[in-house]
Amino acid sequence: xxxxxxxxxxxxxxxxxxxxxxxxxxxxxxxxxxxxxxxxxxxxxxxxxxxxxxxxxxxxxxxxxxxxxxxxxxxxxxxxxxxxxxxxxxxxxxxxxxxxxxxxxxxxxxxxxxxxxxxxxxxxxxxxxxxxxxxxxxxxxxxxxxxxxxxxxxxxxxxxxxxxxxxxx
Numbered sequence: 117x118x119x120x121x122x123x124x125x126x127x128x129x130x131x132x133x134x135x136x137x138x139x140x141x142x143x144x145x146x147x148x149x150x151x152x153x154x155x156x157x158x159x160x161x162x163x164x165x166x167x168x169x170x171x172x173x174x175x176x177x178x179x180x181x182x183x184x185x186x187x188x189x190x191x192x193x194x195x196x197x198x199x200x201x202x203x204x205x206x207x208x209x210x211x212x213x214x215x216x217x218x219x220x221x222x223x224x225x226x227x228x229x230x231x232x233x234x235x236x237x238x239x240x241x242x243x244x245x246x247x248x249x250x251x252x253x254x255x256x257x258x259x260x261x262x263x264x265x266x267x268x269x270x271x272x273x274x275x276x277x278x279x280x281x282x283x284x285x
Contacts, residue, residue, distance in 0.1 A: 117272045118192045122146040122210060125197035133274060134174040137181045137259040138266035147266060148210055150186065150195055152256025153280040155248050164245040165283035168236045169223060169257075172276035176231040177267035183223040185243060186255035188216050210260075217258040225259075229267060234276070244282055 118130040119137075123145040138147035151169075169183075188207070190200040200206050200216070207213025223237045247254035270276045 117149060117151040117278065118195050120148050120150065120195055120197045120210060122197055125209065128193060128196055130192045130195070133271055134268035135259075135271050135278070136175075136266050136268040137261060139179065139181075139261040146210055146260065149259040149269065150190055150192070150211070150256060151183075151259065151272070151278050152186070152190075152192075152254065153247075153278075155244075155254060155280075155282070156251060158248050158282065160249050160251065162248050163285050164241050164248055165285040167239050167241050167244040167283050168281050169239050169278060170234065170236045170281055171278040172234045172270040173229045173231055173267065174270050175266065175268035176229050176233070177225075178228060178265050179261060179267075180227045181225045181259050181261035181267055182221040183225075183237075183239075183257040183259045184217040184220070185222055186211065186217050186258050189255055211258045222257065225267060236281070239280070241283065244280070248282070 117135040135149040136147045137149040140146045188200050194202040207215040223239045
């Protein structure tokens with residue numbers, strides 16, 4: 117995972133202890149959290165049931181944030197507000213282009229997650245099934261929003277980092 121930041125468009129934040137999403141209403145500075153899980157241990161023929169994302173909040177928020185399917189490959193140690201990889205630009209800065217992320221919301225965080233809280237949010241099993249069946253399609257999620265203060269979740273390098281819980285039928 118990594119945070120991409122409008123206020124520091126060339127900064128790669130993959131080494132940070134948290135991944136932040138922030139709307140632009142008050143400060144006019146957006147932050148998006150990119151998250152992806154390695155599902156290579158699951159055979160492509162695995163049938164997926166109800167699935168969810170489990171995450172711990174490092175810094176709570178007063179609003180909810182949405183997750184969108186990332187459509188473009190990105191590299192956590194290269195991604196910035198401008199770039200998906202060291203060689204490829206996002207179609208639109210902040211992973212906001214139609215080729216960067218799908219417009220459909222696939223998950224939503226709770227409206228007022230509290231610092232230290234652990235939450236589970238549903239993720240469409242069809243999306244997880246696609247990632248398992250077609251591994252090259254697994255570009256993870258872009259978490260962002262249009263309002264509220266920032267929400268920081270514990271980064272994947274930490275013990276309580278975001279986990280994808282894949283349900284089996």
